[in-house]
Every structure is written in C-alpha cells, then in structure tokens.
Amino acid sequence: MKKVIIEGLSYKYPLSSRLALEDISLTIEKGEFIGIVGKNLSGKTTLCQALVGLVPHFYHGGFRGKVEVAGMNTMNYSIAQLAEKIGLVFQNPFNQISGSKLTVYEEVAFGLENLGISRPEMIERTENVLKLLDIYHLKDRNPFEISGGQMQRLAIASIVALKPEVIILDEPTSQLDPQGTNEVFRAVNQLKEQGITIIMVEHKVEKLAAYADKIILMSEGKIVDYDRPSNIFARSDLKKLGVKTPIFIQALQSLGLDKKYPGGLPVTLEDTYKLVVKEYGNDQN
Amino acid sequence: MEMIKIKNLTFSYQGQTPVLKDISLSFGNSPTAIIGQNGAGKTTLVKLLKGLLKPTSGDILIQGRNTKEYSAATLSRNIGLIFQNPNDQIFKNRVLDEVMFGPLNLKYSIKEARKKSLEALKLVQMEDKIDCNPYDLSLAERKLISIASILSMEPEIVIFDEPTIAQDYHGIELIKELIKKLSKEGKLVITITHDMDFVTEAFSRAIILRDGSVILDGTIREVFSKPDLLRKSFLEQPHITQLGEKLNLAQTILSLEEFIQYFTTVS
Amino acid sequence: MKSISLYVDLDSPLHRLDPLTKISYTLVFMLIPFLIPLKSITLICLGLTLSLLWLGRVIKHIVPIISFSLFLLFTIFLIQGLFHPANEKVAFSILGLTFYQEGLEYALGLSLRFINLLCCTSIIILATKPSDLIQSLVRRGLSPRFGYVMSSVLQIIPQMSNTTQVILDAQKSRGMETEGNLFVRAKAYIPLLAPLVMSSLVSANDRSLALEVRAFNAQRKRTFLSEEKVTFTALIFRFLIFFSFISSIVWRLKQ
Numbered sequence: 001m002k003k004v005i006i007e008g009l010s011y012k013y014p015l016s017s018r019l020a021l022e023d024i025s026l027t028i029e030k031g032e033f034i035g036i037v038g039k040n041l042s043g044k045t046t047l048c049q050a051l052v053g054l055v056p057h058f059y060h061g062g063f064r065g066k067v068e069v070a071g072m073n074t075m076n077y078s079i080a081q082l083a084e085k086i087g088l089v090f091q092n093p094f095n096q097i098s099g100s101k102l103t104v105y106e107e108v109a110f111g112l113e114n115l116g117i118s119r120p121e122m123i124e125r126t127e128n129v130l131k132l133l134d135i136y137h138l139k140d141r142n143p144f145e146i147s148g149g150q151m152q153r154l155a156i157a158s159i160v161a162l163k164p165e166v167i168i169l170d171e172p173t174s175q176l177d178p179q180g181t182n183e184v185f186r187a188v189n190q191l192k193e194q195g196i197t198i199i200m201v202e203h204k205v206e207k208l209a210a211y212a213d214k215i216i217l218m219s220e221g222k223i224v225d226y227d228r229p230s231n232i233f234a235r236s237d238l239k240k241l242g243v244k245t246p247i248f249i250q251a252l253q254s255l256g257l258d259k260k261y262p263g264g265l266p267v268t269l270e271d272t273y274k275l276v277v278k279e280y281g282n283d284q285n
Numbered sequence: 286m287e288m289i290k291i292k293n294l295t296f297s298y299q300g301q302t303p304v305l306k307d308i309s310l311s312f313g314n315s316p317t318a319i320i321g322q323n324g325a326g327k328t329t330l331v332k333l334l335k336g337l338l339k340p341t342s343g344d345i346l347i348q349g350r351n352t353k354e355y356s357a358a359t360l361s362r363n364i365g366l367i368f369q370n371p372n373d374q375i376f377k378n379r380v381l382d383e384v385m386f387g388p389l390n391l392k393y394s395i396k397e398a399r400k401k402s403l404e405a406l407k408l409v410q411m412e413d414k415i416d417c418n419p420y421d422l423s424l425a426e427r428k429l430i431s432i433a434s435i436l437s438m439e440p441e442i443v444i445f446d447e448p449t450i451a452q453d454y455h456g457i458e459l460i461k462e463l464i465k466k467l468s469k470e471g472k473l474v475i476t477i478t479h480d481m482d483f484v485t486e487a488f489s490r491a492i493i494l495r496d497g498s499v500i501l502d503g504t505i506r507e508v509f510s511k512p513d514l515l516r517k518s519f520l521e522q523p524h525i526t527q528l529g530e531k532l533n534l535a536q537t538i539l540s541l542e543e544f545i546q547y548f549t550t551v552s
Numbered sequence: 553m554k555s556i557s558l559y560v561d562l563d564s565p566l567h568r569l570d571p572l573t574k575i576s577y578t579l580v581f582m583l584i585p586f587l588i589p590l591k592s593i594t595l596i597c598l599g600l601t602l603s604l605l606w607l608g609r610v611i612k613h614i615v616p617i618i619s620f621s622l623f624l625l626f627t628i629f630l631i632q633g634l635f636h637p638a639n640e641k642v643a644f645s646i647l648g649l650t651f652y653q654e655g656l657e658y659a660l661g662l663s664l665r666f667i668n669l670l671c672c673t674s675i676i677i678l679a680t681k682p683s684d685l686i687q688s689l690v691r692r693g694l695s696p697r698f699g700y701v702m703s704s705v706l707q708i709i710p711q712m713s714n715t716t717q718v719i720l721d722a723q724k725s726r727g728m729e730t731e732g733n734l735f736v737r738a739k740a741y742i743p744l745l746a747p748l749v750m751s752s753l754v755s756a757n758d759r760s761l762a763l764e765v766r767a768f769n770a771q772r773k774r775t776f777l778s779e780e781k782v783t784f785t786a787l788i789f790r791f792l793i794f795f796s797f798i799s800s801i802v803w804r805l806k807q
Contacts, residue, residue, distance in 0.1 A: 039454065041423055080767040091451075095755050100707070114770050116775050176479075178520055178521050247524040254544070269531065356729065361725055361727045365725070368722045370718075372747060387727055
C-alpha cells in the first residue's frame with residue numbers, strides 16, 4: 001500500500017528566483033524506512049515540508065504537481081488535518097518545545113488538546129508514547145530542563161501521540177552527542193517495528209545505511225537516484241554531489257571488492273565484517 | 286613557551302557541585318580534540334580558557350598570561366573561540382564589516398583590519414561574498430563567516446566549538462583543510478566535537494573528559510585503541526576503527542589509509 | 553529560572569479554588585470599596601481578602617508587595633494632609649507644616665482602597681497558577697492563540713536571557729570590552745541587539761512550524777488535559793460574590 005505518492009512536484013519559495021524542488025516524483029510503501037541524503041540546500045528540507053503541507057500552506061510560493069499522503073492530497077487539506085496522518089520532527093530540539101507547558105507530560109498532550117481528543121484517550125496515548133520513547137521517568141520535569149537527546153525524544157513523542165502513519169525526521173541527530181544520537185535511532189527503529197513509515201534526512205550515512213530500506217539522493221532540487229543503500233552508496237559521484245560514502249564501502253572499494261561484487265556492497269559494520277572475513281579468511285592476528 | 290598551561294583547575298558555578306575537578310593539562314602545538322558526553326565539562330573548560338569564566342581555584346596560563354588577571358576581550362588577542370551558532374554573534378549587515386569587527390576591537394587601523402579580514406575570508410573560501418548581507422547566506426556559509434571573523438584577529442590559539450554540526454561533506458572537508466593549514470603555521474587548534482571520524486582525520490591528540498575530570502589524554506592512537514574506556518564515556522570509536530576491532534586486526538586502525546596499508550602488507 | 557511569575561506553588565484551599573471564582577472575587581471586591589466609599593466597607597473587604605490570603609498560606613508574600621507601595625502611600629498622606637481642598641480642621645503641626653483632618657481622612661480612605669486592590673490582585677498573582685488561569689479563559693472563549701502567546705511568554709523570556717548571555721560571551725570573545733565606564737558599557741549593547749533579535753526571530757519561526765505540525769491551527773473544539781474542578785463550595789462562594797456585587801450596586805443607586 002502506498003503511503004506517499006508524489007507526481008511532478010516543483011516548488012519555489014516566495015522571494016526566491018530559483019526552484020527549490022524540480023519535478024519530483026516518487027512513491028513510498030507502508031512500513032518502509034526511507035533515508036534522504038544530499039548536500040546542504042539540495043532541497044531535502046523543502047521536500048519534507050512539502051510532505052506535511054507546510055509547503056504550500058505555510059510558505060505559499062509557487063507550487064506545481066501533486067503530493068498525496070495516506071490518501072490525502074496535501075493541496076486540499078490544512079496542515080492541522082494532515083497532522084493526523086503525517087508528522088515532522090525538526091533539527092533543533094529546543095525550538096520544538098511549545099513553551100506553554102510546564103511538564104513533559106503536558107507537552108506531549110498539547111497536540112492532542114489541539115485535535116480535540118477526549119481526555120481519557122489523551123491520557124492513554126500520552127502514557128503509551130512516553131513509555132515507548134523511554135521518557136516516562138521525566139514526565140514531571142520541565143521540558144526545558146532535560147538533555148538534548150531527551151528533548152528530541154520528547155519532540156518525537158509529541159508527534160507520535162497524534163498517531164500519524166508516516167513520520168519524517170529532518171536531521172534529528174545533528175545537534176546531539178553520540179549517546180543522544182543512538183537513543184534517537186533506537187526510538188525511530190522501534191516506531192518502524194510498529195508499522196509506521198519513516199522518512200529521515202541525515203548526514204550520518206553509516207547510521208542511516210544500517211536502518212534504511214531505500215535512499216533518496218538529491219541534488220539541486222532534483223532526485224538523482226532512489227534505490228537501496230548498497231546501490232546508492234556505491235555510486236562514484238557521491239563526493240561530487242556532496243555526500244559522504246560510508247566508510248565501510250570506502251574500505252571495501254579500496255580493497256577492490258566493488259569490482260568483485262558489482263551487485264552492491266554491504267553498508268553496515270556487521271555485513272562488511274562478514275565479507276572481509278569471507279575474502280581474507282579468519283586468521284587476522 | 287607552552288601555549289596553554291592549566292594547573293589544578295577546579296570550577297563550580299555559584300555554590301553548586303564542581304563542574305571541573307582538579308584538572309592539570311599542558312598544550313603545545315599539536316591539534317587537540319576534547320571529547321566527552323554532554324555535561325562532562327567541555328564547554329565550561331573552553332570558556333575558562335577564553336577568560337569568560339574565572340577559575341574557582343587553580344590557574345590557567347594562556348601564553349604566559351594568567352586568565353585571572355585579564356578580561357576575555359584582552360585575551361582574545363591570543364586565543365580565539367568560534368562559537369557553535371553563528372547567529373549568536375553576527376550583527377553587521379555586510380560580511381566584510383562583520384569580519385573586521387574583531388581586528389578593529391584589537392585597535393588595528395582600518396587598513397590593517399581590512400587586509401587581515403580579506404585574508405581570513407580567503408581561507409574559508411568566502412572572498413566572493415564580502416559585500417553580501419550575512420543573513421542572506423545559508424547557515425553553513427554563516428558558520429564559515431564566523432570562523433573568518435575569529436581568524437582575522439590572528440590569534441595563536443584557535444578553538445572550534447562543534448564545527449561539524451549542520452555541515453555537509455564539503456563543509457567538513459573545508460574545515461579539515463583549514464585546521465591542517467593553521468597547524469602548519471604553528472597555531473594551536475583545539476576543538477570540542479562529537480564527530481569521532483573528524484577527530485581521527487584532523488587531530489593528533491585527544492582528551493576525554495568525563496564528569497569534570499580528565500579520563501584519558503594521549504595521542505589519537507592511544508585514545509582510540511581503548512574501546513571500553515570510550516564506551517564508559519559514552520563515546521564510540523570511529524567507524525573504520527570499529528571495523529578493525531571487529532576483525533581483530535593486530536593494530537588499531539585509525540584511517541582508511543591505514544586499513545588499506547594493513548591489508549596490502551598482510552595479504 | 554523556569555518561568556517569570558510571582559506564583560507561589562503550594563496546596564491550599566485557596567489554590568484549589570478554580571480560577572474563575574478567584575477572578576470574580578478579585579474584580580468584585582476591588583470594585584465594592586469604590587461603589588460604597590465607606591471606610592468600614594473597605595476594611596471589611598480588606599479583612600476578607602487578607603483572611604483568604606492567610607487561608608492560602610501566601611500572606612507573608614504580601615509584605616514585599618505592600619512595602620513597595622508604602623512610599624506612594626506616604627506621599628498621598630503628605631499631599632492630601634497638607635493640600636486637600638476641603639481642609640478645615642487642624643489635626644496636628646510638625647516643623648511648621650499644618651496637617652488637616654479632612655485631608656488625612658481622605659488619604660486614609662484612598663490608602664485602604666489601594667491596599668485592598670493590591671491584596672485582591674494578589675489572590676490571582678500569588679495563588680493562581682498562570683497556566684490554569686489562562687486555560688480557564690480559553691475554555692470560556694479566549695482565543696487559544698492568544699492564550700498560547702500569554703503562557704509561552706512566561707517561559708520563553710527567561711530562555712532568552714540564556715541566549716543573551718551566550719551572545720555577550722561571543723562578542724567579548726571578539727575583543728569587545730564590557731567592563732569600564734558607562735559609555736563603554738552602553739556601547740556593548742549594540743552588538744547584542746541584532747543577534748538577539750535574529751535568534752529570537754529564528755526560534756519563533758522554528759517554533760511556529762513545530763506548532764503547525766502539532767495541529768495548533770485545527771478548526772476543532774479544543775479539549776483539555778486538566779480538569780477544572782468547580783466544587784460545591786466554589787459555587788456557593790460565587791453566589792455570595794454575585795450577591796455582594798448586586799447589593800453594592802443597589803446601595804449605590806439608592807444614593
């Protein structure tokens with residue numbers, strides 16, 4: 001079942017002269033984990049904003065094409081209506097806290113209050129989501145007084161509480177330390193296991209490659225490629241496009257193994273290890 | 286002369302538990318990375334080096350000058366700090382003016398300040414943007430402007446606070462080149478970072494801070510060959526090192542080149 | 553600093569009373585001494601308010617508020633005692649200045665009403681949680697957007713002071729002196745303003761995007777996590793307040 005269908009999407013911000021997105025077309029199936037990579041200003045954030053309706057409803061500007069999420073055409077629904085189907089988590093954990101609530105618990109319930117969810121259901125969803133994101137022990141704390149990783153998990157929890165079918169995360173770990181980063185990836189993976197479709201923009205390609213089913217490679221507002229990680233990250237033009245090749249692939253390429261396995265190289269630590277062992281035998285000492 | 290000498294430094298905010306406990310360190314010219322989880326005291330240490338905070342006890346000598354005796358503004362002649370968020374310092378509406386702010390504060394003539402600023406902008410490859418309004422540039426470009434505005438003051442010691450956040454591949458490569466160039470000129474480069482790949486690719490010394498104390502201080506090779514200690518400090522090894530560890534290789538691999546070298550000599 | 557307010561976080565019968573009842577009390581009992589300008593009435597209102605504040609265990613927090621106004625009250629006594637138009641009977645003389653009875657009595661009336669005003673508003677300021685108050689208003693028709701602006705301001709402004717410190721550090725690091733004479737210190741503010749405004753605007757923009765995707769602008773009826781418990785006692789209390797208000801108006805009209 002297709003959760004996201006984009007056809008011929010082009011978009012230009014109001015005061016800009018160039019197209020931020022040019023002729024984008026793609027589909028995403030339910031339950032997939034899609035990564036988006038590309039250099040800065042390649043259109044990744046704009047694409048995320050187009051999926052939740054911020055483009056065009058918040059920014060206005062020139063919009064062409066069709067974006068359909070969980071069966072809803074974003075042109076015909078408000079951002080608030082789309083919020084029940086698709087959610088977006090931003091880069092800066094701090095600026096996602098509403099500021100109007102004094103506890104983590106209330107902060108999560110904020111979106112549910114906006115949607116007019118009944119109080120018993122509000123409580124049930126809030127409790128579940130706090131436990132899912134492992135921040136239940138923080139429920140009475142002030143949202144501004146928790147760590148960056150915890151704040152980002154709070155932001156994710158606030159979105160998951162709305163029960164969207166698709167969740168987009170735009171560089172969610174860029175401001176976090178390694179521990180916070182791992183916490184977020186672990187939380188997102190759990191969401192995937194619950195059947196939620198995940199779209200994530202990331203620069204940490206090694207981590208992304210380990211979790212993603214497919215990768216969208218963007219450059220200058222266009223989609224350059226949309227394929228499995230092993231194919232995308234084996235491309236020779238990644239450096240030119242401003243994307244880092246995962247170090248594992250670099251290692252295997254340097255050993256000449258890309259020629260031996262043209263069908264695609266492993267992208268994770270585990271799989272790379274297995275391949276090297278297979279090629280070079282076991283006695284590395 | 287030692288660039289920086291820290292003697293028995295202890296620091297706590299008013300009446301609270303010490304953030305830094307009895308730290309003693311010396312710095313020469315080797316580019317050094319200070320790593321550790323959030324809350325370990327890295328930012329506090331760097332603020333103390335800059336003179337923005339004064340030690341509760343102990344001393345910090347920046348090129349022989351004790352930070353207790355000078356204001357942060359005066360110390361900026363010797364030691365520069367590039368803050369994480371460029372939006373926290375940019376206030377001029379022309380890039381060149383922004384970069385000239387620092388040298389003008391150091392009482393250079395307008396002509397000299399301009400010359401130093403142009404050189405600094407050339408180092409970050411932003412020389413074609415001198416008349417632009419900084420707010421019209423992207424976040425990554427503004428980050429480079431903030432780097433230039435410190436380099437134009439020509440300090441002997443340059444500290445980067447999380448330089449790789451929000452930078453793409455190209456931006457990170459630029460910063461790595463910059464660090465190499467500065468080190469070659471004899472300047473001391475220090476960074477706070479979470480990016481372990483960045484650390485091994487651009488620095489020769491690493492200091493791990495945990496709960497306000499120095500857990501480990503040594504060469505990159507020494508520090509990253511201790512996965513257990515790193516894990517206890519909530520840090521990871523660089524990815525290529527993790528691969529080397531998993532394969533049980535005879536030596537700690539710190540870079541792709543070492544990996545290739547190992548395999549070409551062994552097989 | 554978590555949020556800017558003078559609210560004293562306790563559990564007391566006064567705290568547990570719902571915000572609307574407290575607002576009605578404050579408004580009515582601030583007005584009654586003006587509707588019925590008898591000092592006896594003002595003293596009764598003041599006594600009632602002080603008892604409520606005592607019940608709410610916040611009465612000691614009134615002291616700084618009242619002390620601040622002592623100077624103002626003193627000048628009222630001074631001016632009215634000396635220069636009130638209806639001054640005739642002499643009260644006393646000090647240092648060659650003559651104070652008259654009518655003026656002093658008038659000043660007393662004014663001061664009592666003023667202190668009553670402070671105490672009534674303290675019931676809101678000291679014993680009502682700002683978020684409960686705002687929510688109470690939103691439930692009854694205040695625009696949720698306006699309610700959000702009011703409640704977020706209390707927390708976001710202290711956060712801005714953190715940002716100001718960071719900006720100050722950044723500019724000091726570039727050689728800007730902040731210590732010295734007044735001129736030097738005043739000059740130091742200029743490089744603070746633009747980054748502060750910019751970062752506030754950027755945060756505000758980011759925050760409005762985050763609010764949008766949490767359905768802030770949904771066209772539906774809002775629900776609330778907390779329940780507003782209006783007890784039977786509160787209802788009786790509201791009735792009494794209403795009764796007092798009507799009686800005062802009737803008395804006034806009869807004059």
